[in-house]
Amino acid sequence: MDTQATPEPTKLRASRANLPGSASTFGAALPFLALLAIGVAFPLFGGGYWGVIATRACVYWVLVSGLNLVVGFAGQIAIGWVALLTLGAYTTSVLAAGNVMPALPPYLALAIAAPVGAVFGLIVGLPALRLRTFYFAITTLGFATIVTQVALAWQSVTGGGVGVPGPVFPEPFASQWGFYYLCLGLAAVCTWMTANIAASRFGRALTAIRDAEVAAEASGIAKPVLLGTVFLFSGAVAAVAGGLFAALQSYITPDAFTLDLSVLFFIAILIGGRSSVLGPLLGTILLTVLPEFAAPLVAWSTFLYAVLLLVIVLAIPGGIAELLDFRNRRPLESDRAIVPQPLLVARLLDAAPAAGSLTLDQVGLSFGGVRAIDGLDLEIRAGQVHGLIGPNGSGKTTTLNVISGYYAPQRGAVRLNGAALPALARHLRARMRIARTFQTPRIVGSASVLQNVMIGGTIHGHGTFAESLLSLPRHWRDEAMLRDTAMLALATVGLERLAPVRADRLQHAELRFIEIARALMLRPAFLLLDEPAAGLSVEEITRLSTLLLAIARAGTGVLLVEHHPDLIFDVCHHVTVLNLGKMLAAGRPAEIRSHREVVNAYLGG
Amino acid sequence: MVESIVLSGTAMGCIYALVAVTYNVMFSASRVFSFTAGALGMLGGVLGALFIARMGLPVALGLVLVLVGGALLGIVTEIVAVRPVLKSLDQHLYVLSTLALALMIQQFTAIQWSTEPQPFPRLLDITRSEFDQQFWLPMLACAAVIGGLELLYRHTLIGHAFLAIAEDNYAARALGLPERGLRMTSYALAGVIGTLAGFAGGEMLLAFFANAPMLTFYGFVPVALGGMGNNRGAVVAGLLLGLFQQTANFLVGGIFASVAVFTVFIIVLLARPEGLVGAALQRRV
């Protein structure tokens, strides 16, 4: 049918060179290696005093690297994380000093502090799943105060106001530089681990939760599990930082763990920029070192941090990372055309979906007194495009939201091959290979186009969080698989040349196609599209129709909610017309086009 | 003992309630919470001590200056920390910008005023008694503010306009209401209420920069429990909070009292995230 030669692996391979994560992995690692080299050589040129400051920066970074996943990537405003530093410091010190039980060797004490910190990280973080942003921020502040007060009150263990001596690590880490290298080493390990997560499906999923939560759910990402894992990791790492902090201080009292410290950690991440590891690393170093340049600055340090934060929020929300993002400063071509390649659809959707249907069975839903959907029957069959049209407010998007699990029907049921779908389990839809797009594109603006599409395939990864953390083989296999599939999806919708570009630089029409590419990552049995043609030019709509027909031909059942009559009538095999939540008419496009009531209520003319 | 608990609990509760109202007024105008509410409360006390005790101004003039200062600070908050981020796609920037501003105010006060609590002047020259002015001044302020707000919202045009903006922003703008001016005025009003809270409570709280984080937290608890934007709920929750806190303070002492308050707050909030009175949030997809 189509005389266009199938675009080939060669074309795809060529574009890979511009991708994040291949040859440019070394480029990405270069700044870190440079910092590490400076760090290793530091004792040669830095004096003893700057050694203390450098060690402190390393210890802070150990905590901030973990907190970065929570605040920077997942976007949770956890301001009171000093609570975990306090916890780790006291746990390590008390165990090493032998206040409650015979003294343990410092390494063991540190190793025990980690799981304790993990558990408390989970406790402090879990309210994020239930509470709105500001409320969660306040509760973390509350936790920070509780931990400090408990440290003050529990004199028999913590020494109360008197405090406890910090752990002393045995040689070779007992001397100043020895301890510095210990902290530098741990900081390097934490950098490596968090960078691994950042470049994994978990890191991308976190940014999706932060910036496009509904899209994340639609892609199957389970927020509680992922956030819980990140809180565990972040808490563990913060507790280890606490143990190191106690050793650095050589003596800890509750008043060493001030709100100012918490603010420092938090602001370092925001100055550094979200979704970045390098940015917060530079931010931490900057904020640790800045007050040391002048004694008066020390008193004003928190004030300065706050000013920096305000400036960043107002002027450069992307932080240092945005300043360093040279690649995304290159101008894009202005006359970009979106040229989908429908022939690739068959390759992309090669897993043959089971024949079947998605039905709505007398579904009803009211919001207050308004009947949004009133007894609707609908059937989407595999391999067919089913259009859903109607005036504004007729319930089209609501229907789509019911199918994808955002609302629970009050009457009736949504059935997949006869079995009722669980009502509000949004993130399970992806596992059932039901994918969707949104009326307003939900994209992670700060991530690249490729990363956005890879988010769609998150649940197809097999490796665990720990395997990504430690850069084990299954992580790499997942990444390769997701990258290849995403490139294929982008080629299918015609956007592969924009793969490395940051998504918020793209035009509206391109974002719509990216959403489709992302949805196709699930190799959906059913694809629900919410006004995909809104804002598209005539040419783009034509290309969209060809694409949709190809998707249907590959066996997917498509539900197309739309306003553009031409698109509907060109592409759909079956059309349902809604009005005021009720089905006004249903049938083949030709029938609908001339249906009298439909014309009166909606089509006109 | 019981009298002391009731007196100081009610008085502290009124202060917390007023800070909660400050939060609510800002929230009604902009749909965001601002960390600066606690800082406003703190400044009421610090500026009051500055004008009256240190500079020797008469009490009435000092009060007026403090309230003017509060209004100015409220407007500054709106212009610097709220307006620029409302337009942004990232909905949570307001947390950061208001946090930054609140920290700046706090630290500046700590360095320029003092890091230690400074005495707050005795406002009315009456001898001390059981039911002393340090207790009934906050109660009076709270009653005045609540009464005033009721009058404002129900019987004045501008009050109706505030309610309209809070209820449905788009519709209000479509009707031609000057959204930006009303929002600035709301924030100025919130500034006045916040500093009034600190001023009326100055004899109890003293002029201390660390009142800012304390009021930020304790002033927010009534908002969370009473429902966002709900002033009556805030007052009730504030009084309950004050009584609970002071009971714990008098019976077991400061450290355990604050741990108790935080713990109860977090547990209640987890059980009912929308507050004891508020409505559950509907999310638009």
Next chain:
Amino acid sequence: MPMTRRQVLASGAAAIAGSVAKPAIAAKEPIPIGYLPALTGPSSSTGVGINRGIQLAVQEINAAGGIDGRQIELITRDTQSDPTKAVNGAAELTRGQKVSVVFGPVNSGESLAVVPLLARTNTPQVHPCWVDSLTDPKKYPMCFRNAPTNQQIGGAANGYVVDVLKHKKVAVVSDTTGYGTASVNAYVPMLKAKGADVVYQGNVDAANPDLRPELLRMRSAGAEAIMPWSVNAGFLSRIINTRGQMDWDVPIVGQTTLGSGQTQALLEKPDYWAKVYPNNFRSVCYAADGKLSDRTSAFLDRLKSAKIEMGDTLLWWIALGYDSPRMIAEAMKAVGTEAEQVTGYLNKLKEFGGVYGDISFTPDRHDGYPDAEVVMVEANSLKEGAFKVAPGYGA
């Protein structure tokens, strides 16, 4: 105009000559002495007072030619009452500035962190902190205390309450600093050993504006005396004010800061200062005949002529600050600036005559202040920085 080759050579020669001549100039290099006061923050009253004395003494020593022609360079790092900053400061003084001796920190909470650190860097240290564990000739061989210990202080205060005022039911309260907590932990057993009944024992956040709950609890427990241990003038003033507001007639016996000018300035009414008995030191108190010792009178005159403010602090702090660099300077004059030498000298110090008191150390005892000098005084007898000994107190 561009330099000629001859000028370059000439200046190069001068530079080389200058560096070769260095050893002779080095002998006149200043002696760096590290100083870790808390000049700001909640526990700064002690540091501010001591600072006035130290600055005067260092000025005088340097004006008189220094130590063998070498000037003393006092390198100050304000700890801001924060143990973390004290550690930072100590690290910088020893590793960065390479000081010969450290004086301070002046607050126990900060010293708890700094003493082990200075011991590890083998830097001699003299400090005036009271918490008992802050000297240990075995663990910290180079650390000396030229002020009393908590045992000495507590002995005097507890003795006054139980034996002189004859009160058995006592409330002991402190702030939440290391000093406050350690003091309460030390004094409660001492009181119990004397047969007293400790009806209230608590650590309260010093910044707490409202102390009525605490005092009400003391009163309902039947306390007959309040013993506060804190160097925070605001906290202490609030205890005194609350007692006055409650019209509760019990004596307040405790930390020396109860009598400082800073505390006095924060009182709501001057008569609230009645029945307040801080501890102080005989050397800087009026004797029974109303006169100061000659040494102290002379010191007061010197302070007045140097226009040093005394009204907002305590005389003994200034005196202690004055004595400390003189003691260190005497050691250095005798044996030089090497750490081992200075330590050796101090280990044998016998009755170094200070305004504040005569300090003696032995290799087994690094607490240099004599017991007999600790007394209780009457706060509102303050005149020109000195107090009258408390009524009923042994003369």
